[in-house]
Amino acid sequence: MKSDSTAGPNRESPATREAVDRRDFLWEALKASLGVPIALCIVRVPELHGMQEEGDADVERIYGMGIDIRKCIGCGRCAQACKSENDVPDEPYFFNTWVERYVIRTDGEILVDSPNGGIDGFPPIEEEGSTLRTFFVPKLCNHCEEAPCVQVCPVGATFTTDDGAVLVDEEYCIGCGYCVQACPYGARWFDPVKHVARKCTFCYHRLARGKVPACVEVCPTSARLFGEVGHRANPLARFLRFNEIQVLKPHLNTKPKVFYANLDGEVR
Amino acid sequence: MQGYIYPNEFELRWGLLIVLYPYLTGLVAGAFILASLARVFNVKEVEPTYRLALLTALAFLIVAPLPLVAHLGHPERSYEIFLTPNRKSAMAMFGFVYAWYLMVVLLLEIWFDYRRDLVLTAREATGPRKWFYYTLTLGATDLSDRALQFDDRVGRWITIIGIPSAFLLHGYVGFIFGSVKANPWWSSVLMPVVFLFSAIVSGIALVMIIYLVATLFRSKKVDMGCADKLASFLFYAIVVDFSLEMLDFIHRLYEAEESIEILSQLIEGRLFVSLIVLQIVLGTLVPLISLGVVSPALSKRSIARIPAEVRRLIYLGCAILVQIGIFSIRWNVVIGGQLFSKSLRGLTAYKAELLGLEGLLVAGVLLVLPFLVLGVLVKILPPWPDTELPASPEA
Numbered sequence: 313m314k315s316d317s318t319a320g321p322n323r324e325s326p327a328t329r330e331a332v333d334r335r336d337f338l339w340e341a342l343k344a345s346l347g348v349p350i351a352l353c354i355v356r357v358p359e360l361h362g363m364q365e366e367g368d369a370d371v372e373r374i375y376g377m378g379i380d381i382r383k384c385i386g387c388g389r390c391a392q393a394c395k396s397e398n399d400v401p402d403e404p405y406f407f408n409t410w411v412e413r414y415v416i417r418t419d420g421e422i423l424v425d426s427p428n429g430g431i432d433g434f435p436p437i438e439e440e441g442s443t444l445r446t447f448f449v450p451k452l453c454n455h456c457e458e459a460p461c462v463q464v465c466p467v468g469a470t471f472t473t474d475d476g477a478v479l480v481d482e483e484y485c486i487g488c489g490y491c492v493q494a495c496p497y498g499a500r501w502f503d504p505v506k507h508v509a510r511k512c513t514f515c516y517h518r519l520a521r522g523k524v525p526a527c528v529e530v531c532p533t534s535a536r537l538f539g540e541v542g543h544r545a546n547p548l549a550r551f552l553r554f555n556e557i558q559v560l561k562p563h564l565n566t567k568p569k570v571f572y573a574n575l576d577g578e579v580r
Numbered sequence: 581m582q583g584y585i586y587p588n589e590f591e592l593r594w595g596l597l598i599v600l601y602p603y604l605t606g607l608v609a610g611a612f613i614l615a616s617l618a619r620v621f622n623v624k625e626v627e628p629t630y631r632l633a634l635l636t637a638l639a640f641l642i643v644a645p646l647p648l649v650a651h652l653g654h655p656e657r658s659y660e661i662f663l664t665p666n667r668k669s670a671m672a673m674f675g676f677v678y679a680w681y682l683m684v685v686l687l688l689e690i691w692f693d694y695r696r697d698l699v700l701t702a703r704e705a706t707g708p709r710k711w712f713y714y715t716l717t718l719g720a721t722d723l724s725d726r727a728l729q730f731d732d733r734v735g736r737w738i739t740i741i742g743i744p745s746a747f748l749l750h751g752y753v754g755f756i757f758g759s760v761k762a763n764p765w766w767s768s769v770l771m772p773v774v775f776l777f778s779a780i781v782s783g784i785a786l787v788m789i790i791y792l793v794a795t796l797f798r799s800k801k802v803d804m805g806c807a808d809k810l811a812s813f814l815f816y817a818i819v820v821d822f823s824l825e826m827l828d829f830i831h832r833l834y835e836a837e838e839s840i841e842i843l844s845q846l847i848e849g850r851l852f853v854s855l856i857v858l859q860i861v862l863g864t865l866v867p868l869i870s871l872g873v874v875s876p877a878l879s880k881r882s883i884a885r886i887p888a889e890v891r892r893l894i895y896l897g898c899a900i901l902v903q904i905g906i907f908s909i910r911w912n913v914v915i916g917g918q919l920f921s922k923s924l925r926g927l928t929a930y931k932a933e934l935l936g937l938e939g940l941l942v943a944g945v946l947l948v949l950p951f952l953v954l955g956v957l958v959k960i961l962p963p964w965p966d967t968e969l970p971a972s973p974e975a
Contacts, residue, residue, distance in 0.1 A: 580924055
């Protein structure tokens with residue numbers, strides 16, 4: 313290689329050769345250490361830039377949410393923020409997002425509750441001694457890739473946006489309620505005033521302004537994360553890399569885009 | 581409420597009106613299939629009910645979409661289902677299936693069948709009545725043998741197309757429910773088949789009720805050959821329907837998927853009266869046993885020799901019980917499927933109101949309305965084989 317030719321004149325003395333070799337090596341190393349970044353600047357970086365630009369234009373941007381069950385403290389601020397942000401009626405049976413509390417007893421009994429979606433907090437657990445484990449599960453529309461609600465909507469008023477959010481066109485919905493029946497997660501509700509089906513939009517109006525959904529923004533423990541699925545450099549991507557991830561009701565093959573870390577098998 | 585339900589499940593989205601929809605369409609399909617027995621399968625005994633069954637199907641088909649449209653949040657947008665149907669949606673096809681059945685099958689078949697009568701009535705009548713009937717003939721007044729033979733041949737073909745169409749109409753309604761994978765009570769490949777056979781049961785029973793009651797009011801003699809045959813067919817249809825339902829039931833019980841616990845609670849609690857008492861015992865077993873003993877379904881003559889008057893009464897009673905049973909089936913499917921949470925952890929309740937759009941009163945009106953429509957249709961197009969028609973000059 314190159315070191316051989318430069319080391320050529322000093323071949324008589326092994327010691328000198330070794331010394332020159334070292335000097336030579338260092339010189340080469342210096343050149344290399346300067347050369348590689350320069351070479352990268354000239355060749356690689358524009359290439360990367362090119363990919364990124366292309367990526368923004370052509371590669372799909374798909375939104376998703378990550379929820380870490382261990383971080384959720386059940387404060388219900390997400391459910392409250394959602395109601396204010398999205399003009400959801402106050403009655404305790406209309407929610408885009410809500411928090412469930414699971415109490416698993418030592419005898420295997422499972423108690424679930426979600427009083428007013430968790431907005432007003434949860435009552436104390438009865439007979440605490442018999443509790444095996446307990447945790448909170450924030451729920452919302454899973455913005456499924458294979459959304460049953462999109463499939464069944466007879467007029468196409470429910471649709472999936474290019475970035476993977478499942479939305480309802482309120483000007484177009486005929487209010488048949490088939491989507492409410494088709495959603496396995498109970499994430500849809502029927503607006504008593506507008507007479508159309510409604511659901512979580514991932515706060516699409518906020519996304520358009522570069523903000524995260526209201527529930528993510530107010531979460532005091534960062535139990536909820538929002539980002540693009542499949543991109544390495546965002547909080548959701550890190551969340552998906554460093555946690556064991558589950559989705560709700562995977563057997564239904566709806567391919568949810570709300571990902572849970574540390575989810576208990578009992579959660580339905 | 582019992583256990584845990586998702587907060588959004590508190591309100592049942594589909595109420596009494598949606599119970600009526602499969603009930604009414606089932607009667608349409610069933611009545612048509614009964615009519616096809618006479619026409620295509622040449623079951624001579626039931627011929628007295630052929631036209632009556634067709635008109636019954638039409639009357640109920642006219643009313644069937646009303647509960648659907650009435651329950652929509654935005655009925656004024658319902659036409660969108662025709663303009664921009666989502667081809668992946670089972671419900672989107674409703675408009676097309678309905679239109680096909682109404683326009684291509686029922687109206688055409690009735691027109692071809694009645695054309696001769698219409699022409700003859702138009703000839704004999706005077707004034708506006710004459711013009712009314714003349715309009716109904718659509719100007720086709722040729723009563724030559726060739727024309728009448730053509731009517732008959734086309735009518736037969738339409739019935740042949742009509743049978744799969746009737747299957748489609750109601751099997752499709754079953755598919756709307758059976759294809760909802762989110763709901764373990766609905767999600768079953770048997771659902772369209774069960775819907776279909778329960779439709780046949782309800783259709784035969786309905787035509788039998790109308791035939792027996794109308795004959796009584798017209799002070800005519802009931803054709804007992806016809807009534808016996810209807811009763812036998814009703815018996816066979818119940819056997820098939822009940823077997824399918826039991827197959828579905830046993831299959832669920834044996835598979836015992838994760839939903840089995842909540843569904844057992846549902847059946848033992850909320851649905852006990854409507855499922856066990858009304859649907860199975862009163863609506864199925866009692867008519868099944870009575871018809872098996874009284875009608876000549878199992879042997880050439882009935883097992884118990886019962887005078888015609890009593891037999892008639894038993895048939896009428898069975899047919900009414902069957903109607904109650906089939907209505908309960910629709911109720912148990914539609915309402916029952918929403919009484920448990922998709923979290924499979926709790927049950928909710930449904931209380932039908934008296935007033936309001938989804939109330940008992942509106943439902944009652946929608947149940948009576950098809951009979952009023954049928955009354956009008958019978959007035960215009962008398963279906964009775966004993967009706968005296970003016971003699972045809974060509975005949």
